Amino acid sequence: MSAIVTEGLTKYFKDKKALDNLNLVVPKGVIFGYLGPNGAGKTTTIRLLLNLAKPTRGTAYILGEDIRKSRNYLRKVGFLPDVPNFYNFFTAREFLRFIADITDIENPKKKIEEVLELVGLRNEKRKIGTYSRGMKQRLGLAQALLPDPEILILDEPTSSLDPQGRKEVLDLIYSLEGDKTVFFSTHILTDVERICDRIGILREGRLLLEDSIENIKRRYWKRRILVEVDDLEKFSNIVKETLPTNLLEIKNNGIIIEVSDIQYALKEIPKLIIQEDLLLKRLEILEPSLEDIFLEVTNDI
Numbered sequence: 411m412s413a414i415v416t417e418g419l420t421k422y423f424k425d426k427k428a429l430d431n432l433n434l435v436v437p438k439g440v441i442f443g444y445l446g447p448n449g450a451g452k453t454t455t456i457r458l459l460l461n462l463a464k465p466t467r468g469t470a471y472i473l474g475e476d477i478r479k480s481r482n483y484l485r486k487v488g489f490l491p492d493v494p495n496f497y498n499f500f501t502a503r504e505f506l507r508f509i510a511d512i513t514d515i516e517n518p519k520k521k522i523e524e525v526l527e528l529v530g531l532r533n534e535k536r537k538i539g540t541y542s543r544g545m546k547q548r549l550g551l552a553q554a555l556l557p558d559p560e561i562l563i564l565d566e567p568t569s570s571l572d573p574q575g576r577k578e579v580l581d582l583i584y585s586l587e588g589d590k591t592v593f594f595s596t597h598i599l600t601d602v603e604r605i606c607d608r609i610g611i612l613r614e615g616r617l618l619l620e621d622s623i624e625n626i627k628r629r630y631w632k633r634r635i636l637v638e639v640d641d642l643e644k645f646s647n648i649v650k651e652t653l654p655t656n657l658l659e660i661k662n663n664g665i666i667i668e669v670s671d672i673q674y675a676l677k678e679i680p681k682l683i684i685q686e687d688l689l690l691k692r693l694e695i696l697e698p699s700l701e702d703i704f705l706e707v708t709n710d711i
Contacts, residue, residue, distance in 0.1 A: 411474050413438045413561050413591035414459065418468030421454050421615075428454040430615040431468065436608070438560075439588050443602035444595040445704065446612035452595040453492075454615075456565050459593075460489060473560060488554030492566035494546060498539030502531045502549050505538060506556060515557055525552040529582060544575025551582060561591045568601050580605055603700040613708050623700070630703045633672045637679060638664040638692035648682055663691065 414436035421429040429451045436442045446452050457463040459470055461481050469476055475483040496505055503522060510518035526532040529548040538549065547567060554562055567583065568576045584605040586592055596602060602609055603623065610620040619626065639645045642663050649655055649667060653675060659666040669675040672695065683690045 411438070412436060412471075413440075414442075414470065414472055414593060416455075416468065416470040419455070419458060419465055419470055420467040421451075421458060421463065422466045428615050429458070429465075432615075432617050434610055434617060434620060436591060436593060438591050440607040441583065441587050441592040441594060441605055443606035443609040444593060444612065445597070445599065445602055445609050445700075447597055447708075449614075450597075450612040451615040452597075452612060453565055455612075456489075456563055456593075456595060459563060460484070460487070485557065486560045488557065488559035488562045490547070490550045490554045490562070490564045490567055492569055494550035494553070496538045496546065496549065498537060500538055501536065502526060502534055502538065502552070505549070506552060509553055509556060513557065521556055521558065525555045528552070528555065528585075530578070542575065544571050544578050547571065547575065547579050548582065551579070559590070561593065562586065563593045565595050566597070567594065568596065568598060576601065599700045599704055609700075611704060611707055618707050619703075626703060627698055630698050630706060632698065633669045633675075634666055634696040635669060635672070635675060635679070636664055636666050636692065636694045636696050638690075639683060640689040640691065644686060645683070645688055648686055649679075652682060653678060666696065 412435050414434065416432045416434040419429060419432040420427070432455065444452050444455065454463070458465050459472065459477065461477055461484065465478070469478050471477070472483040473486055500508065503526065506522045506525065507518065510522060515521060523532065529552045531545070531548060531552065538546070541549065564583070568579050571579065580601055583592055583594065587607070594602070594606065606623060608620070608622050609626065611618045637645070640663065642660065642665060646660065646665055654670055655675065656668040679693065680690065
């Protein structure tokens, strides 16, 4: 059974279609990156999955339960909004104890200590009002994890964080792989590439692409090589004359070339460099970045 399945999930706000026929499958235990620019429909999707809004058409199944017919599944879902709010006069422990009391969590003392340890706040004694944004995001994750959910839904969890805060939150999310299913919405491509197993790319409410990052990179991989030498002009002229390649980009002492036969190119390029008495500084096969793929996919529509 998959963790999340959507079937034709559609949402209109008056005349605006915020989500258009979303068909998505999120397997259990993966970190799923839900990727798209601001306004793409990511938050609308999350609101529908959490039963905070009703779909105009279609439905979704969370752990096998139809969101139109039941809300019981919400007990198995933890949620972190993009900007979590807290009572600043509480400590982290006091706040989680308050949440445990109003949500009737079993064995709250043990669970509170476990989640505080997990997010690195167990020894923090200060009031929440003194916390950095990164610390507040970690506390928000602790709150989402407190009921020991099977699914975590995170809406832009690293937005507006400084580099250190982003690293702390991403490391924490990554540590949950396999134990929880994480549905992670963001517009920050490098975050997704760093921790996610699978991604979906959304634009203007439409799902453009959904697969594992490995498969997507394989699908969009092009035979490109980066070569750096001490005399770029001489090397580029030789390449044009002797190899069946396309020169794509030249900058500094490097050249990116696209070849039809990468094995042949990898054999011939070093030979040419030795023959022309050039100094080879770098020879690298280039994989497409998630940013390259995102721009190619979104620019096609």
